[in-house]
Amino acid sequence: MKKLSIGLVLIMIFALFAGCNNSKTDDVIKVGINYELTGEVATYGQSSVEGIELAIEEINKAGGVNGKKIEAVKYDNKSEESTAMTLTTRLINQDKVVAIMGPATSGSFNSTIPVAIDNKIPVASGSATADNVTIDESGNLKEYAFRICYTDSYQGTAMANFALDNLKKEKAIIIKDNSSDYGKGLAENFNRTFTAGGGTVVSELAYVKGDTDFNAILTSVTGQDFDVIFIPGYYNEAGLIIKQARAMGIDVPILGVDGFDSPELVNLAGEDALTNVYFSNHYSSLDESKVVKDFITNFKAKYNKEPDAFNALGYDLAKFIADGLSRAEEINGESLKEALASTKDFEGVTGSFSIDENHNTVKAVIIIELENGKQVSSIRAGN
Amino acid sequence: MDQLLQQIINGISLGSIYALIALGYTMVYGIIKLINFAHCDVYMIGAYIGFVCITSLKLGLIPALLIAMAICTILGVLIERIAYRPLRNATRIAVLITAIGVSLLLENGMILIASPQVRVYPQIDGLLAKSFDIGRITINMKQVLILATTIILMILLQFIVKRTRIGKAMRAVSLDTEAAQLMGINVDTTISFTFAIGSALAGAAGVLVGVYYNSINPLMGLLPGLKAFVAAVFGGIGIIPGAMLGGYFIGMVETMVAGYGGSMFRDAVVFAILIFILIVKPTGLLGKNVREKV
Numbered sequence: 001m002k003k004l005s006i007g008l009v010l011i012m013i014f015a016l017f018a019g020c021n022n023s024k025t026d027d028v029i030k031v032g033i034n035y036e037l038t039g040e041v042a043t044y045g046q047s048s049v050e051g052i053e054l055a056i057e058e059i060n061k062a063g064g065v066n067g068k069k070i071e072a073v074k075y076d077n078k079s080e081e082s083t084a085m086t087l088t089t090r091l092i093n094q095d096k097v098v099a100i101m102g103p104a105t106s107g108s109f110n111s112t113i114p115v116a117i118d119n120k121i122p123v124a125s126g127s128a129t130a131d132n133v134t135i136d137e138s139g140n141l142k143e144y145a146f147r148i149c150y151t152d153s154y155q156g157t158a159m160a161n162f163a164l165d166n167l168k169k170e171k172a173i174i175i176k177d178n179s180s181d182y183g184k185g186l187a188e189n190f191n192r193t194f195t196a197g198g199g200t201v202v203s204e205l206a207y208v209k210g211d212t213d214f215n216a217i218l219t220s221v222t223g224q225d226f227d228v229i230f231i232p233g234y235y236n237e238a239g240l241i242i243k244q245a246r247a248m249g250i251d252v253p254i255l256g257v258d259g260f261d262s263p264e265l266v267n268l269a270g271e272d273a274l275t276n277v278y279f280s281n282h283y284s285s286l287d288e289s290k291v292v293k294d295f296i297t298n299f300k301a302k303y304n305k306e307p308d309a310f311n312a313l314g315y316d317l318a319k320f321i322a323d324g325l326s327r328a329e330e331i332n333g334e335s336l337k338e339a340l341a342s343t344k345d346f347e348g349v350t351g352s353f354s355i356d357e358n359h360n361t362v363k364a365v366i367i368i369e370l371e372n373g374k375q376v377s378s379i380r381a382g383n
Numbered sequence: 384m385d386q387l388l389q390q391i392i393n394g395i396s397l398g399s400i401y402a403l404i405a406l407g408y409t410m411v412y413g414i415i416k417l418i419n420f421a422h423c424d425v426y427m428i429g430a431y432i433g434f435v436c437i438t439s440l441k442l443g444l445i446p447a448l449l450i451a452m453a454i455c456t457i458l459g460v461l462i463e464r465i466a467y468r469p470l471r472n473a474t475r476i477a478v479l480i481t482a483i484g485v486s487l488l489l490e491n492g493m494i495l496i497a498s499p500q501v502r503v504y505p506q507i508d509g510l511l512a513k514s515f516d517i518g519r520i521t522i523n524m525k526q527v528l529i530l531a532t533t534i535i536l537m538i539l540l541q542f543i544v545k546r547t548r549i550g551k552a553m554r555a556v557s558l559d560t561e562a563a564q565l566m567g568i569n570v571d572t573t574i575s576f577t578f579a580i581g582s583a584l585a586g587a588a589g590v591l592v593g594v595y596y597n598s599i600n601p602l603m604g605l606l607p608g609l610k611a612f613v614a615a616v617f618g619g620i621g622i623i624p625g626a627m628l629g630g631y632f633i634g635m636v637e638t639m640v641a642g643y644g645g646s647m648f649r650d651a652v653v654f655a656i657l658i659f660i661l662i663v664k665p666t667g668l669l670g671k672n673v674r675e676k677v
Contacts, residue, residue, distance in 0.1 A: 040499070178647060206647050210606070212596040215393040216641035216649075223386050236501050240598060247514060247523055267503035268597055 028071040029064075029331055031321060032091035032100035034112065039079025043262070044104040044310055048126055049074065051314025052101055054302055059318070065325045077103055084108040088115040088123070098336055099124065099321050104310070106130030106182070109145075116144045121333040122340055124148065124321060126313035127282075129155065129258070130181060134359040144333070146340055146359050148320050148348070149313060152182060155280050156189030158365040158381050159230060159255050162278065163194065166379075167253055169228035170199045173221055175214075175241060177233030178206035186232030186257055202226045207237060214241045218248055227252050234259040239268025246273035258282060261309045271373035280365045282350045283312035284378035287366075295349045309350075316348035351380070385519040390642045391635070396526045396595070398634025399533035403588035404611035405618070405626040406540065407581030413557045413621035414577045416475060420482040421462055423608020424489035425582045429455045429589025430599040431493065434502055444507060444594065448532070451590045452583040459582025460575050468571065493601035501600045504593040511594070525595050532591060536584060537627060544623060549576055557621070606650070610637070613657040619667025628668065 033052060036045030052072070060069045073095045077084040084103050091097045092115065100116065100123045103109050109128040116123040124146040125133070131153050134145050150158075163169045172194055177183030191201050202224050205217045218241070229245070229252060231238050238260055245254070246269075256279035266274055285296060285306060295315060299307040307315075324340040325331065343355040353363035364380035404426055411419045429451045436447035466485050470478045506512070514523035544550040552573045555563040564570050592607075593599050614633040618625025633653055641649045660667065 043500075208647070212592075212598060212603075213393075213397055213638075213641075215396070216390060216638040217646050219386060219389045219393060220642040220644075222389070236598065239503075240596060243597065248521060264501070264503060267505075270506045 027067075028069045029325060030071050030073060030095060030097045032088075032095060032097040033072050033074040033102055034077055034084060034087045034091060034100050035074075035102040036079040036104055036108065037076035041079050041105055044127065045076075045079070045102070047308055047310030048102065048104050048314035048317070050303060051126075051299075051307070051311040051316075052318040054299060054311075055315045055318035055322070057302075058298070059322050065322050068331075070322060070325075073097060077108060079105075079108070081108045081111040085111045085115060088112040092116075092119045092121050097121065098325070098331055098333055101126070101314075101317050101321065104128070106133055109133060109147075113142050113145045117142060119333070120144065120337070122146060122324075122337045124317060124340070126317035127310060131185060141358060144337055146320075146355065148316055148350070148353065148361050149282055150363060150365060151360055152185045153189040155257055155365055156186040156232070157193045158367070159186075159257065159280055160190045160193035160197065160199075162280075162367055162381055163228050163230070163253075163255060164197045164199055166381075167228060167278075169253065171202050171226040172199060172228045172230055173202050173224070173226045174204045174230045174232070175217065176204065176206050176231070177209060177237060179208040180233075182234075182259065183232045187230075190230050190232065207233075207241075209234075209237065211237060212240060214244045215248070218245050218250065222248065222250070228255060229253070230255045232257050232259075235262040235265040235268065239265045242269040242277065243273045251276065253278060255279065258309065263308075266373040269373075274370045274373040277370040278367055279370070280381075281368050281378075282309045282366065284366045284368055284375065286368075286375060286378045291347055292349050312349045316350050319348065320346060386642075389520050390638055392520065392522055392526060393642070394635035394638035395631065396529050396634070397638055398631035399529045400588050400592055400595075400607065400630075401611045401614045401634050402627045402630025403533055403536065403584045403591075404607060405614040405630045406537075406623065407585045408612055408615040409618070409620055409623060409626040410553075410577050410581045412615070413623075414553060414574055415467070415471075415478075417467065417478050417482060418612065418620075419578075419581075420479075420608070421466075421485035421489060422581065422585055423604035423611065424486050424493075425455050425459055425462075425604075426585040426589045426592075426608065427493065427599070427601060427604035428458060428489065429586030430593045430603065431497060431502075431589075432586070433590035433593050434504060434599060438505055444511070444590075448587060448590045451586040453586075455582040455586025455589075456579045459578040459585075462582075463575055463578040468574075490601055490604075497601060499601060501598050504597045504599065506597075507594060529591050529595060532587060536587060540580065540584070540623070543580065549573065553577055610650075610653050613653055616657060616667055617660050619670030622667065622669050625667055625669040 033049060035049050036042055056070050056072055064070060073091060075087045077087050088100060091100055102125060104127045106128040109125040110133060112123050122144045127149050128147050129149055129152045131151050133147060135141055163172060174187050176187035194201060203221060231241055231254060238256055242254055254277045258281050260279040261281050296307060299311060323346060324336050328335040328339040341355055345352055345354055351363045353361040356362055367379050367381050368375050369377045407422045411417055432451040432454050433447045436442045436450050462485055466481050467478060470481060511524045511528060514521050544553060552568045555568055556570055556573045560570060610633055614629035615626050617632060618629030637649045637653055640652045
């Protein structure tokens with residue numbers, strides 16, 4: 001028994017050195033992918049990774065970054081925050097990556113950041129929108145954390161301004177997902193901007209994840225005077241709210257957020273109900289710019305389907321990292337961080353953006369209008 | 384006033400679902416003194432069978448409803464045969480734990496087969512998509528469908544229990560199992576039949592919920608199951624009219640709480656009722672105090 005355990009220890013030590021040797025010899029740059037490939041929010045992770053892989057393929061085909069090919073090491077964090085954190089350690093210590101992409105959700109992404117800061121390796125997410133991702137509660141910057149999407153407060157503000165300025169509505173009802181920080185944060189920011197801009201929030205209603213019956217709360221507002229509804233939440237419940245509201249004869253415009261972006265929304269709400277519905281998103285397939293058109297063509301060629309916002313964000317994320325690598329003085333975490341932080345006017349599928357002093361992006365919110373369940377128009381707002 | 388009437392209609396629709404599920408709980412409890420926790424998962428499976436019938440087999444609503452009821456009947460009988468019958472003479476707690484085990488098995492089995500994601504019932508066109516107005520109250524045809532189906536099934540149930548031989552046997556077994564056996568009643572068959580009826584009702588409720596709310600998932604039975612259980616306790620567990628009454632009462636309370644400002648408390652209020660009833664009148668609204676045989 002003793003011999004066996006000594007043997008095992010020797011093998012482990014050997015494996016450790018073997019790991020080191022492998023990673024230093026090649027002419028490749030290793031980056032990590034740490035996404036939700038299974039579990040609760042699997043579609044977000046899977047879509048992001050599709051975009052990332054397409055981007056890396058294109059970069060390598062075009063000669064890589066300064067002559068070096070990018071090699072991605074991909075792990076599944078099972079939509080669990082603790083797994084996301086362990087994988088970050090593994091990617092940094094064992095796989096020796098210079099940067100990590102993912103996870104997709106704010107909670108999981110947040111759990112990886114302390115490890116990244118300790119090891120001085122940048123982590124970047126395509127879709128972590130919570131306000132506390134790049135700066136902590138006391139306002140200090142988390143140096144090695146980046147994101148390429150806008151924040152929830154920015155999104156809530158943009159929708160409030162859209163209601164006031166574009167739709168000319170002044171009396172809003174908010175129906176928020178009270179079981180997520182996402183829903184609560186958005187509701188708060190919408191409320192603040194809408195009120196400051198001269199509007200009134202007639203009433204604010206709440207539901208929790210998994211609710212299916214909204215008839216009671218919708219009936220309770222029918223007697224009130226309002227001209228727009230804002231629903232900060234995910235598509236599962238939002239689809240049902242829209243359906244039940246329209247069935248009740250509530251036909252005012254309904255505003256939503258990027259959580260609406262799913263093919264399931266139209267199945268849940270029904271095509272007829274999805275008219276006069278507007279939601280903010282990161283990307284629109286209706287965009288006429290060349291970057292977007294090329295992306296859609298290439299994406300369809302590889303995956304044989306229409307890209308969604310997470311595909312686009314993943315694609316931009318990988319290109320953003322590659323752009324940073326091409327400008328970094330050396331290929332290590334510290335200089336890559338400097339390069340990423342100084343990104344200016346990056347031309348992405350999800351709009352052109354720069355990284356600000358809080359490691360957030362300054363970019364336009366795209367507001368998509370739905371008519372009979374189809375995307376009919378998109379406008380850029382808030383920038 | 385209009386709003387109140389509208390809320391009452393919402394409450395009745397929701398209450399019908401609870402009543403259908405609660406009947407299964409109460410019948411099984413009445414006959415073998417077991418709270419069948421797997422019951423709410425039979426309801427979930429009913430919803431999935433309806434989903435497959437409507438989307439893959441392209442059947443209409445009525446055939447889908449009947450098929451779901453039939454398969455749930457078989458499932459209910461199988462559960463009783465495999466999981467509960469071998470424990471007929473075991474302690475009550477052993478059977479109860481088995482029931483929880485069966486419930487977990489069905490839930491996770493369905494997650495394995497159908498993945499945990501939410502499935503969407505297709506939109507049903509034609510008559511069911513319509514709604515009509517009475518004064519300023521809107522009633523849609525799905526609400527009518529739910530209420531009508533529930534009433535038809537309850538009348539049928541009442542007929543079976545009160546007017547048929549097997550119903551008489553059920554009542555006899557419920558009253559005193561041993562005496563019933565001595566009188567020549569086949570207790571095992573009677574218990575199987577009880578599970579069959581309860582499960583059929585749950586299956587029907589599953590399909591109705593799918594059509595009404597559109598979205599189903601493997602854990603959909605959890606909360607409605609618990610609420611239906613509260614409904615059964617409220618009406619007096621083991622008493623069939625009590626379950627109906629309890630179902631409608633709970634549906635109404637939930638709607639009123641959500642409709643008048645407390646949407647975050649609606650689940651809490653339902654469970655507060657459970658605690659209150661258990662303290663004040665443990666036998667339920669229609670329950671009589673029967674002395675336990677020792």
